[in-house]
Amino acid sequence: MAGAAREPLDGVRHGEEVEDLRRRLDHVPNRNAGAPRRAPGVGWRHGRPPPPVRHPRERPPHPRPLHAREARPPRPVLGLADGDTILDLASGSGEMLCTWARDHRVGGVGVDLSTVFTDAAVARSVELGVSDRVTFVQGDAATYVEEYDGGPVDVASCLGATWVGGGVLGTIDLLARVLRPGGLVLVGEPFWTTVPETEEAVRGAHARSVDDFATLPALVRSFGDHGWDLVQMVLADPDDWDHYAAAQWLSTRRWLDAHPGHELWQEMRDELDEAAYRHVTFTRPALGWGVFALLQR
Template sequence: MITSDSDLPPRLGNLTFHGPLSDARATRMIERLAAAEPADVLDIGCGWGELLLRVLENTPGAKGTGIDINAEDLARGRALAEERGLAERVAFVEESALGTDRGPVDAILCLGSSQALCDPDQPHDPAAALRELRRLVRPGGRVVLGEGFWERTPTDEELAGMWPGANAGDHLSLGSLVDLAIEAGFRPAWIETASSEEWEEFESGYRYDTEVWLAAHPDHPLAAETRERVDRQRSTWLNGYRRVLGITYLTLVAVG
């Protein structure tokens, strides 16, 4: 059977940000960042760059670069930039962030993407990621880092319900993470964490369009594969990391 694009399962169309981040929190983060009047902003693992575009809208004259390896998300970002009259001030580039030479800059966004700065053949190393972020930002510059942490130590049963191979060493406590940021050469100017409401908005929004599509297309050739995928994703949240895994948003200032 031949299917058109309109027949295919949708992808992330119901999300504003690719993470548990509300509009209200994003606005406050952007206001703090814009107050420093950065001239250049780098978004690592930018996706479609919604936060980057909002920073540029609130920082007249600033230019931005978003890097990611997902071509579909980058195309969405370029389209959004065009719609908002920002196409001349932002570039969306398909490339790896590992060892990037796109610094130093005045401000960096890295939300849920610090793994892009680490050796993919090694376990994720937040300390290495923070050292890279410090290398890429000028003294006095800002980094907004969105990073996972354990709200509490997960049980064996909860770990078994998470992603394949999940273990207690996959994340740190919030205190340990902030200590690493200080060791890397930052001062933690603002520390905040995603609320349960933000998590639920994200997790439901992540699957919403696909769930609606599955209800309308139960016999589609891609339905079984899609259903298995979203059911597995939902289970890892509900039976694994819900109220165990947290996300912190750290506004870090590079020590001069």
């Protein structure tokens, strides 16, 4: 699946929504995004600050409504120290890694399949003055880990893109391969707050099957069963979802206004026609999302 992504549509920008775990742990339209400013927020699928909006079918449907919180971690819990190293898989436009490098003087590498997101991440590192401490690599995340020849890292993360490891537990195993003993794994993953009872509700919540996601208790249980202790979590709330979704509606509408003759115009118009209804009917009441910090037993 990791090799199937396409590039984002030109001219459409994601927003980043929510400001409080790591500024709460793909999007606030900011000056680099070419879109109007708004309060920081979260990303969808796996981007961060000024990334373009991706086509709905570009990646598996892993929402990510926490992003701005990701910029500012609870340092006492995560124990970030000057010089710590981080590997961030599916790093998007690099907001988390760049912000942590600025605020906590950590360093590291972000890996993302998209050239557009990788270019945005490099630009963000320059903007924040951390290009000497962080590097962004365009490529497949799983392949990068398989070929990794650097030293063990202090934090290994994959937020909202656990398809890179074939699911959340496979991604934890992938991250563990580059982690130092006692290092921290961060994963971002959706979960059902209410399990859908119809196919329409499943699809409306951006899932292909009810089995795509677990409930929160089942997800937390799976971490322990897999040999990891959950030591911190940050969960999206309805406001996070609303800010995230509204940023996409606005950016999609602006793209439609700017590209009336584009070959995908009608498809994106149809998507926007149903987006708000789908959000309030299916996604908001049924789907949760969280970032989970794990230590191996």
